Amino acid sequence: MRFTQVDVFTDELMYGNPVAVVHDADGLGDEQMAAFARWTNLSETTFLLAPTDPAADYRLRIFTTGGELPFAGHPTLGSARAWLAAGGEPQRPGQLVQECGAGLVRVREDGSRLAFAAPPLRRGGPVDEADVRQVADALGIDRADVIGAQWADNGPGWIALLLRSADAVLAIEPRGFGELDKVGVVGPHAPGGHADVEVRAFYPGSPGEDPVTGSLNAAIGQWLIGSGLATDSYVAAQGTRLGRRGRVHVERVDDDVWVGGDTVVGVSGTVAL
Structure with missing residues (x-):
C-alpha cells in the first residue's frame, strides 16, 4: 500500500507535527489499523478509504496509539496533503470534503496552505x-x-x-x-x-x-x-x-472558523500490511 508521512503546521520538515498516512486502506480491519498505529508510535496515524457519503472526496479513519478518534486537526490537513499528492482530485476545485467519525469536514486550499473548517463542539461552555x-x-x-x-x-x-x-x-x-x-x-x-x-x-x-x-x-x-x-x-x-x-x-x-497551516511531505513509499 502507498504510504506517506507528512509534517503539518510547518513549512520546514521536522519542525511541525508528523502524521503517517496509509492510502487505499479499505481492505484493512480495525485491529490491523490499530496495530499499525501503535507501531508507528506517532500521535496519529490515518487511513484513507473510499467515501460512503457521495458528498465526500474520501473517508478518513484516525488512530492514536491508544485507539480511534472521530476527528483530529493535524491528521486532517496531513491526510488531505497526502491524498492530493497521490493524485486525488476533489469534486469541487480548491475544496476537499473529508468524511470521518465527526461527519463531513471541509478542507480548502488556501494558497500554499490547507485549512479545515472547525467542526461543531461536542462539548463547550465554562468549566466547573x-x-x-x-x-x-x-x-x-x-x-x-x-x-x-x-x-x-x-x-x-x-x-x-x-x-x-x-x-x-x-x-x-x-x-x-x-x-x-x-x-x-x-x-x-x-x-x-x-x-x-x-x-x-x-x-x-x-x-x-x-x-x-x-x-x-x-x-x-x-x-x-x-x-x-x-x-x-x-x-x-x-x-x-x-x-x-x-x-x-x-x-x-462568515460563520466558520478555519484552521490552516503549511504541510511538508517528508516520506513517500509503500508499506506491507
Whole structure:
C-alpha cells in the first residue's frame, strides 16, 4: 500500500507535527489499523478509504496509539496533503470534503496552505470551578493565573485555559495529570511578535505534550474569536518548548472558523500490511 508521512503546521520538515498516512486502506480491519498505529508510535496515524457519503472526496479513519478518534486537526490537513499528492482530485476545485467519525469536514486550499473548517463542539461552555482548580494544580500554576476556562471538546476531549501571557504558557512545568483528560493552554504574545498567541497541549502519559494540535486550536479559535477575546484572524505558535516551530493560522470567515497551516511531505513509499 502507498504510504506517506507528512509534517503539518510547518513549512520546514521536522519542525511541525508528523502524521503517517496509509492510502487505499479499505481492505484493512480495525485491529490491523490499530496495530499499525501503535507501531508507528506517532500521535496519529490515518487511513484513507473510499467515501460512503457521495458528498465526500474520501473517508478518513484516525488512530492514536491508544485507539480511534472521530476527528483530529493535524491528521486532517496531513491526510488531505497526502491524498492530493497521490493524485486525488476533489469534486469541487480548491475544496476537499473529508468524511470521518465527526461527519463531513471541509478542507480548502488556501494558497500554499490547507485549512479545515472547525467542526461543531461536542462539548463547550465554562468549566466547573473544582475542575479548573484541579487542572491548574496539575499544570503547576496558581488558580489566579487562569483568566478563562472553557470546554473545547470537538472529538479528543480538550479543556482550554486562557492565561495572561505567552510567557506564562511557556513557563508551565506540569506536575502530572492523573485521571484528567487533555488540557490546552493559550496566552497572548506582545504585539509585533512572530505570533499572536502561544499554545501548549498536554495529555496524560508519555511524552505528555503534543507538538502542534489542530483540534485544540480549532476549539480555542471558536472560543476566543466568538467571545471577542481575539481578532477574526490570528496566528498561534505551538511546540516552542519541544524545539518545534508550529504555526497555526486561525481565521473566521462568515460563520466558520478555519484552521490552516503549511504541510511538508517528508516520506513517500509503500508499506506491507
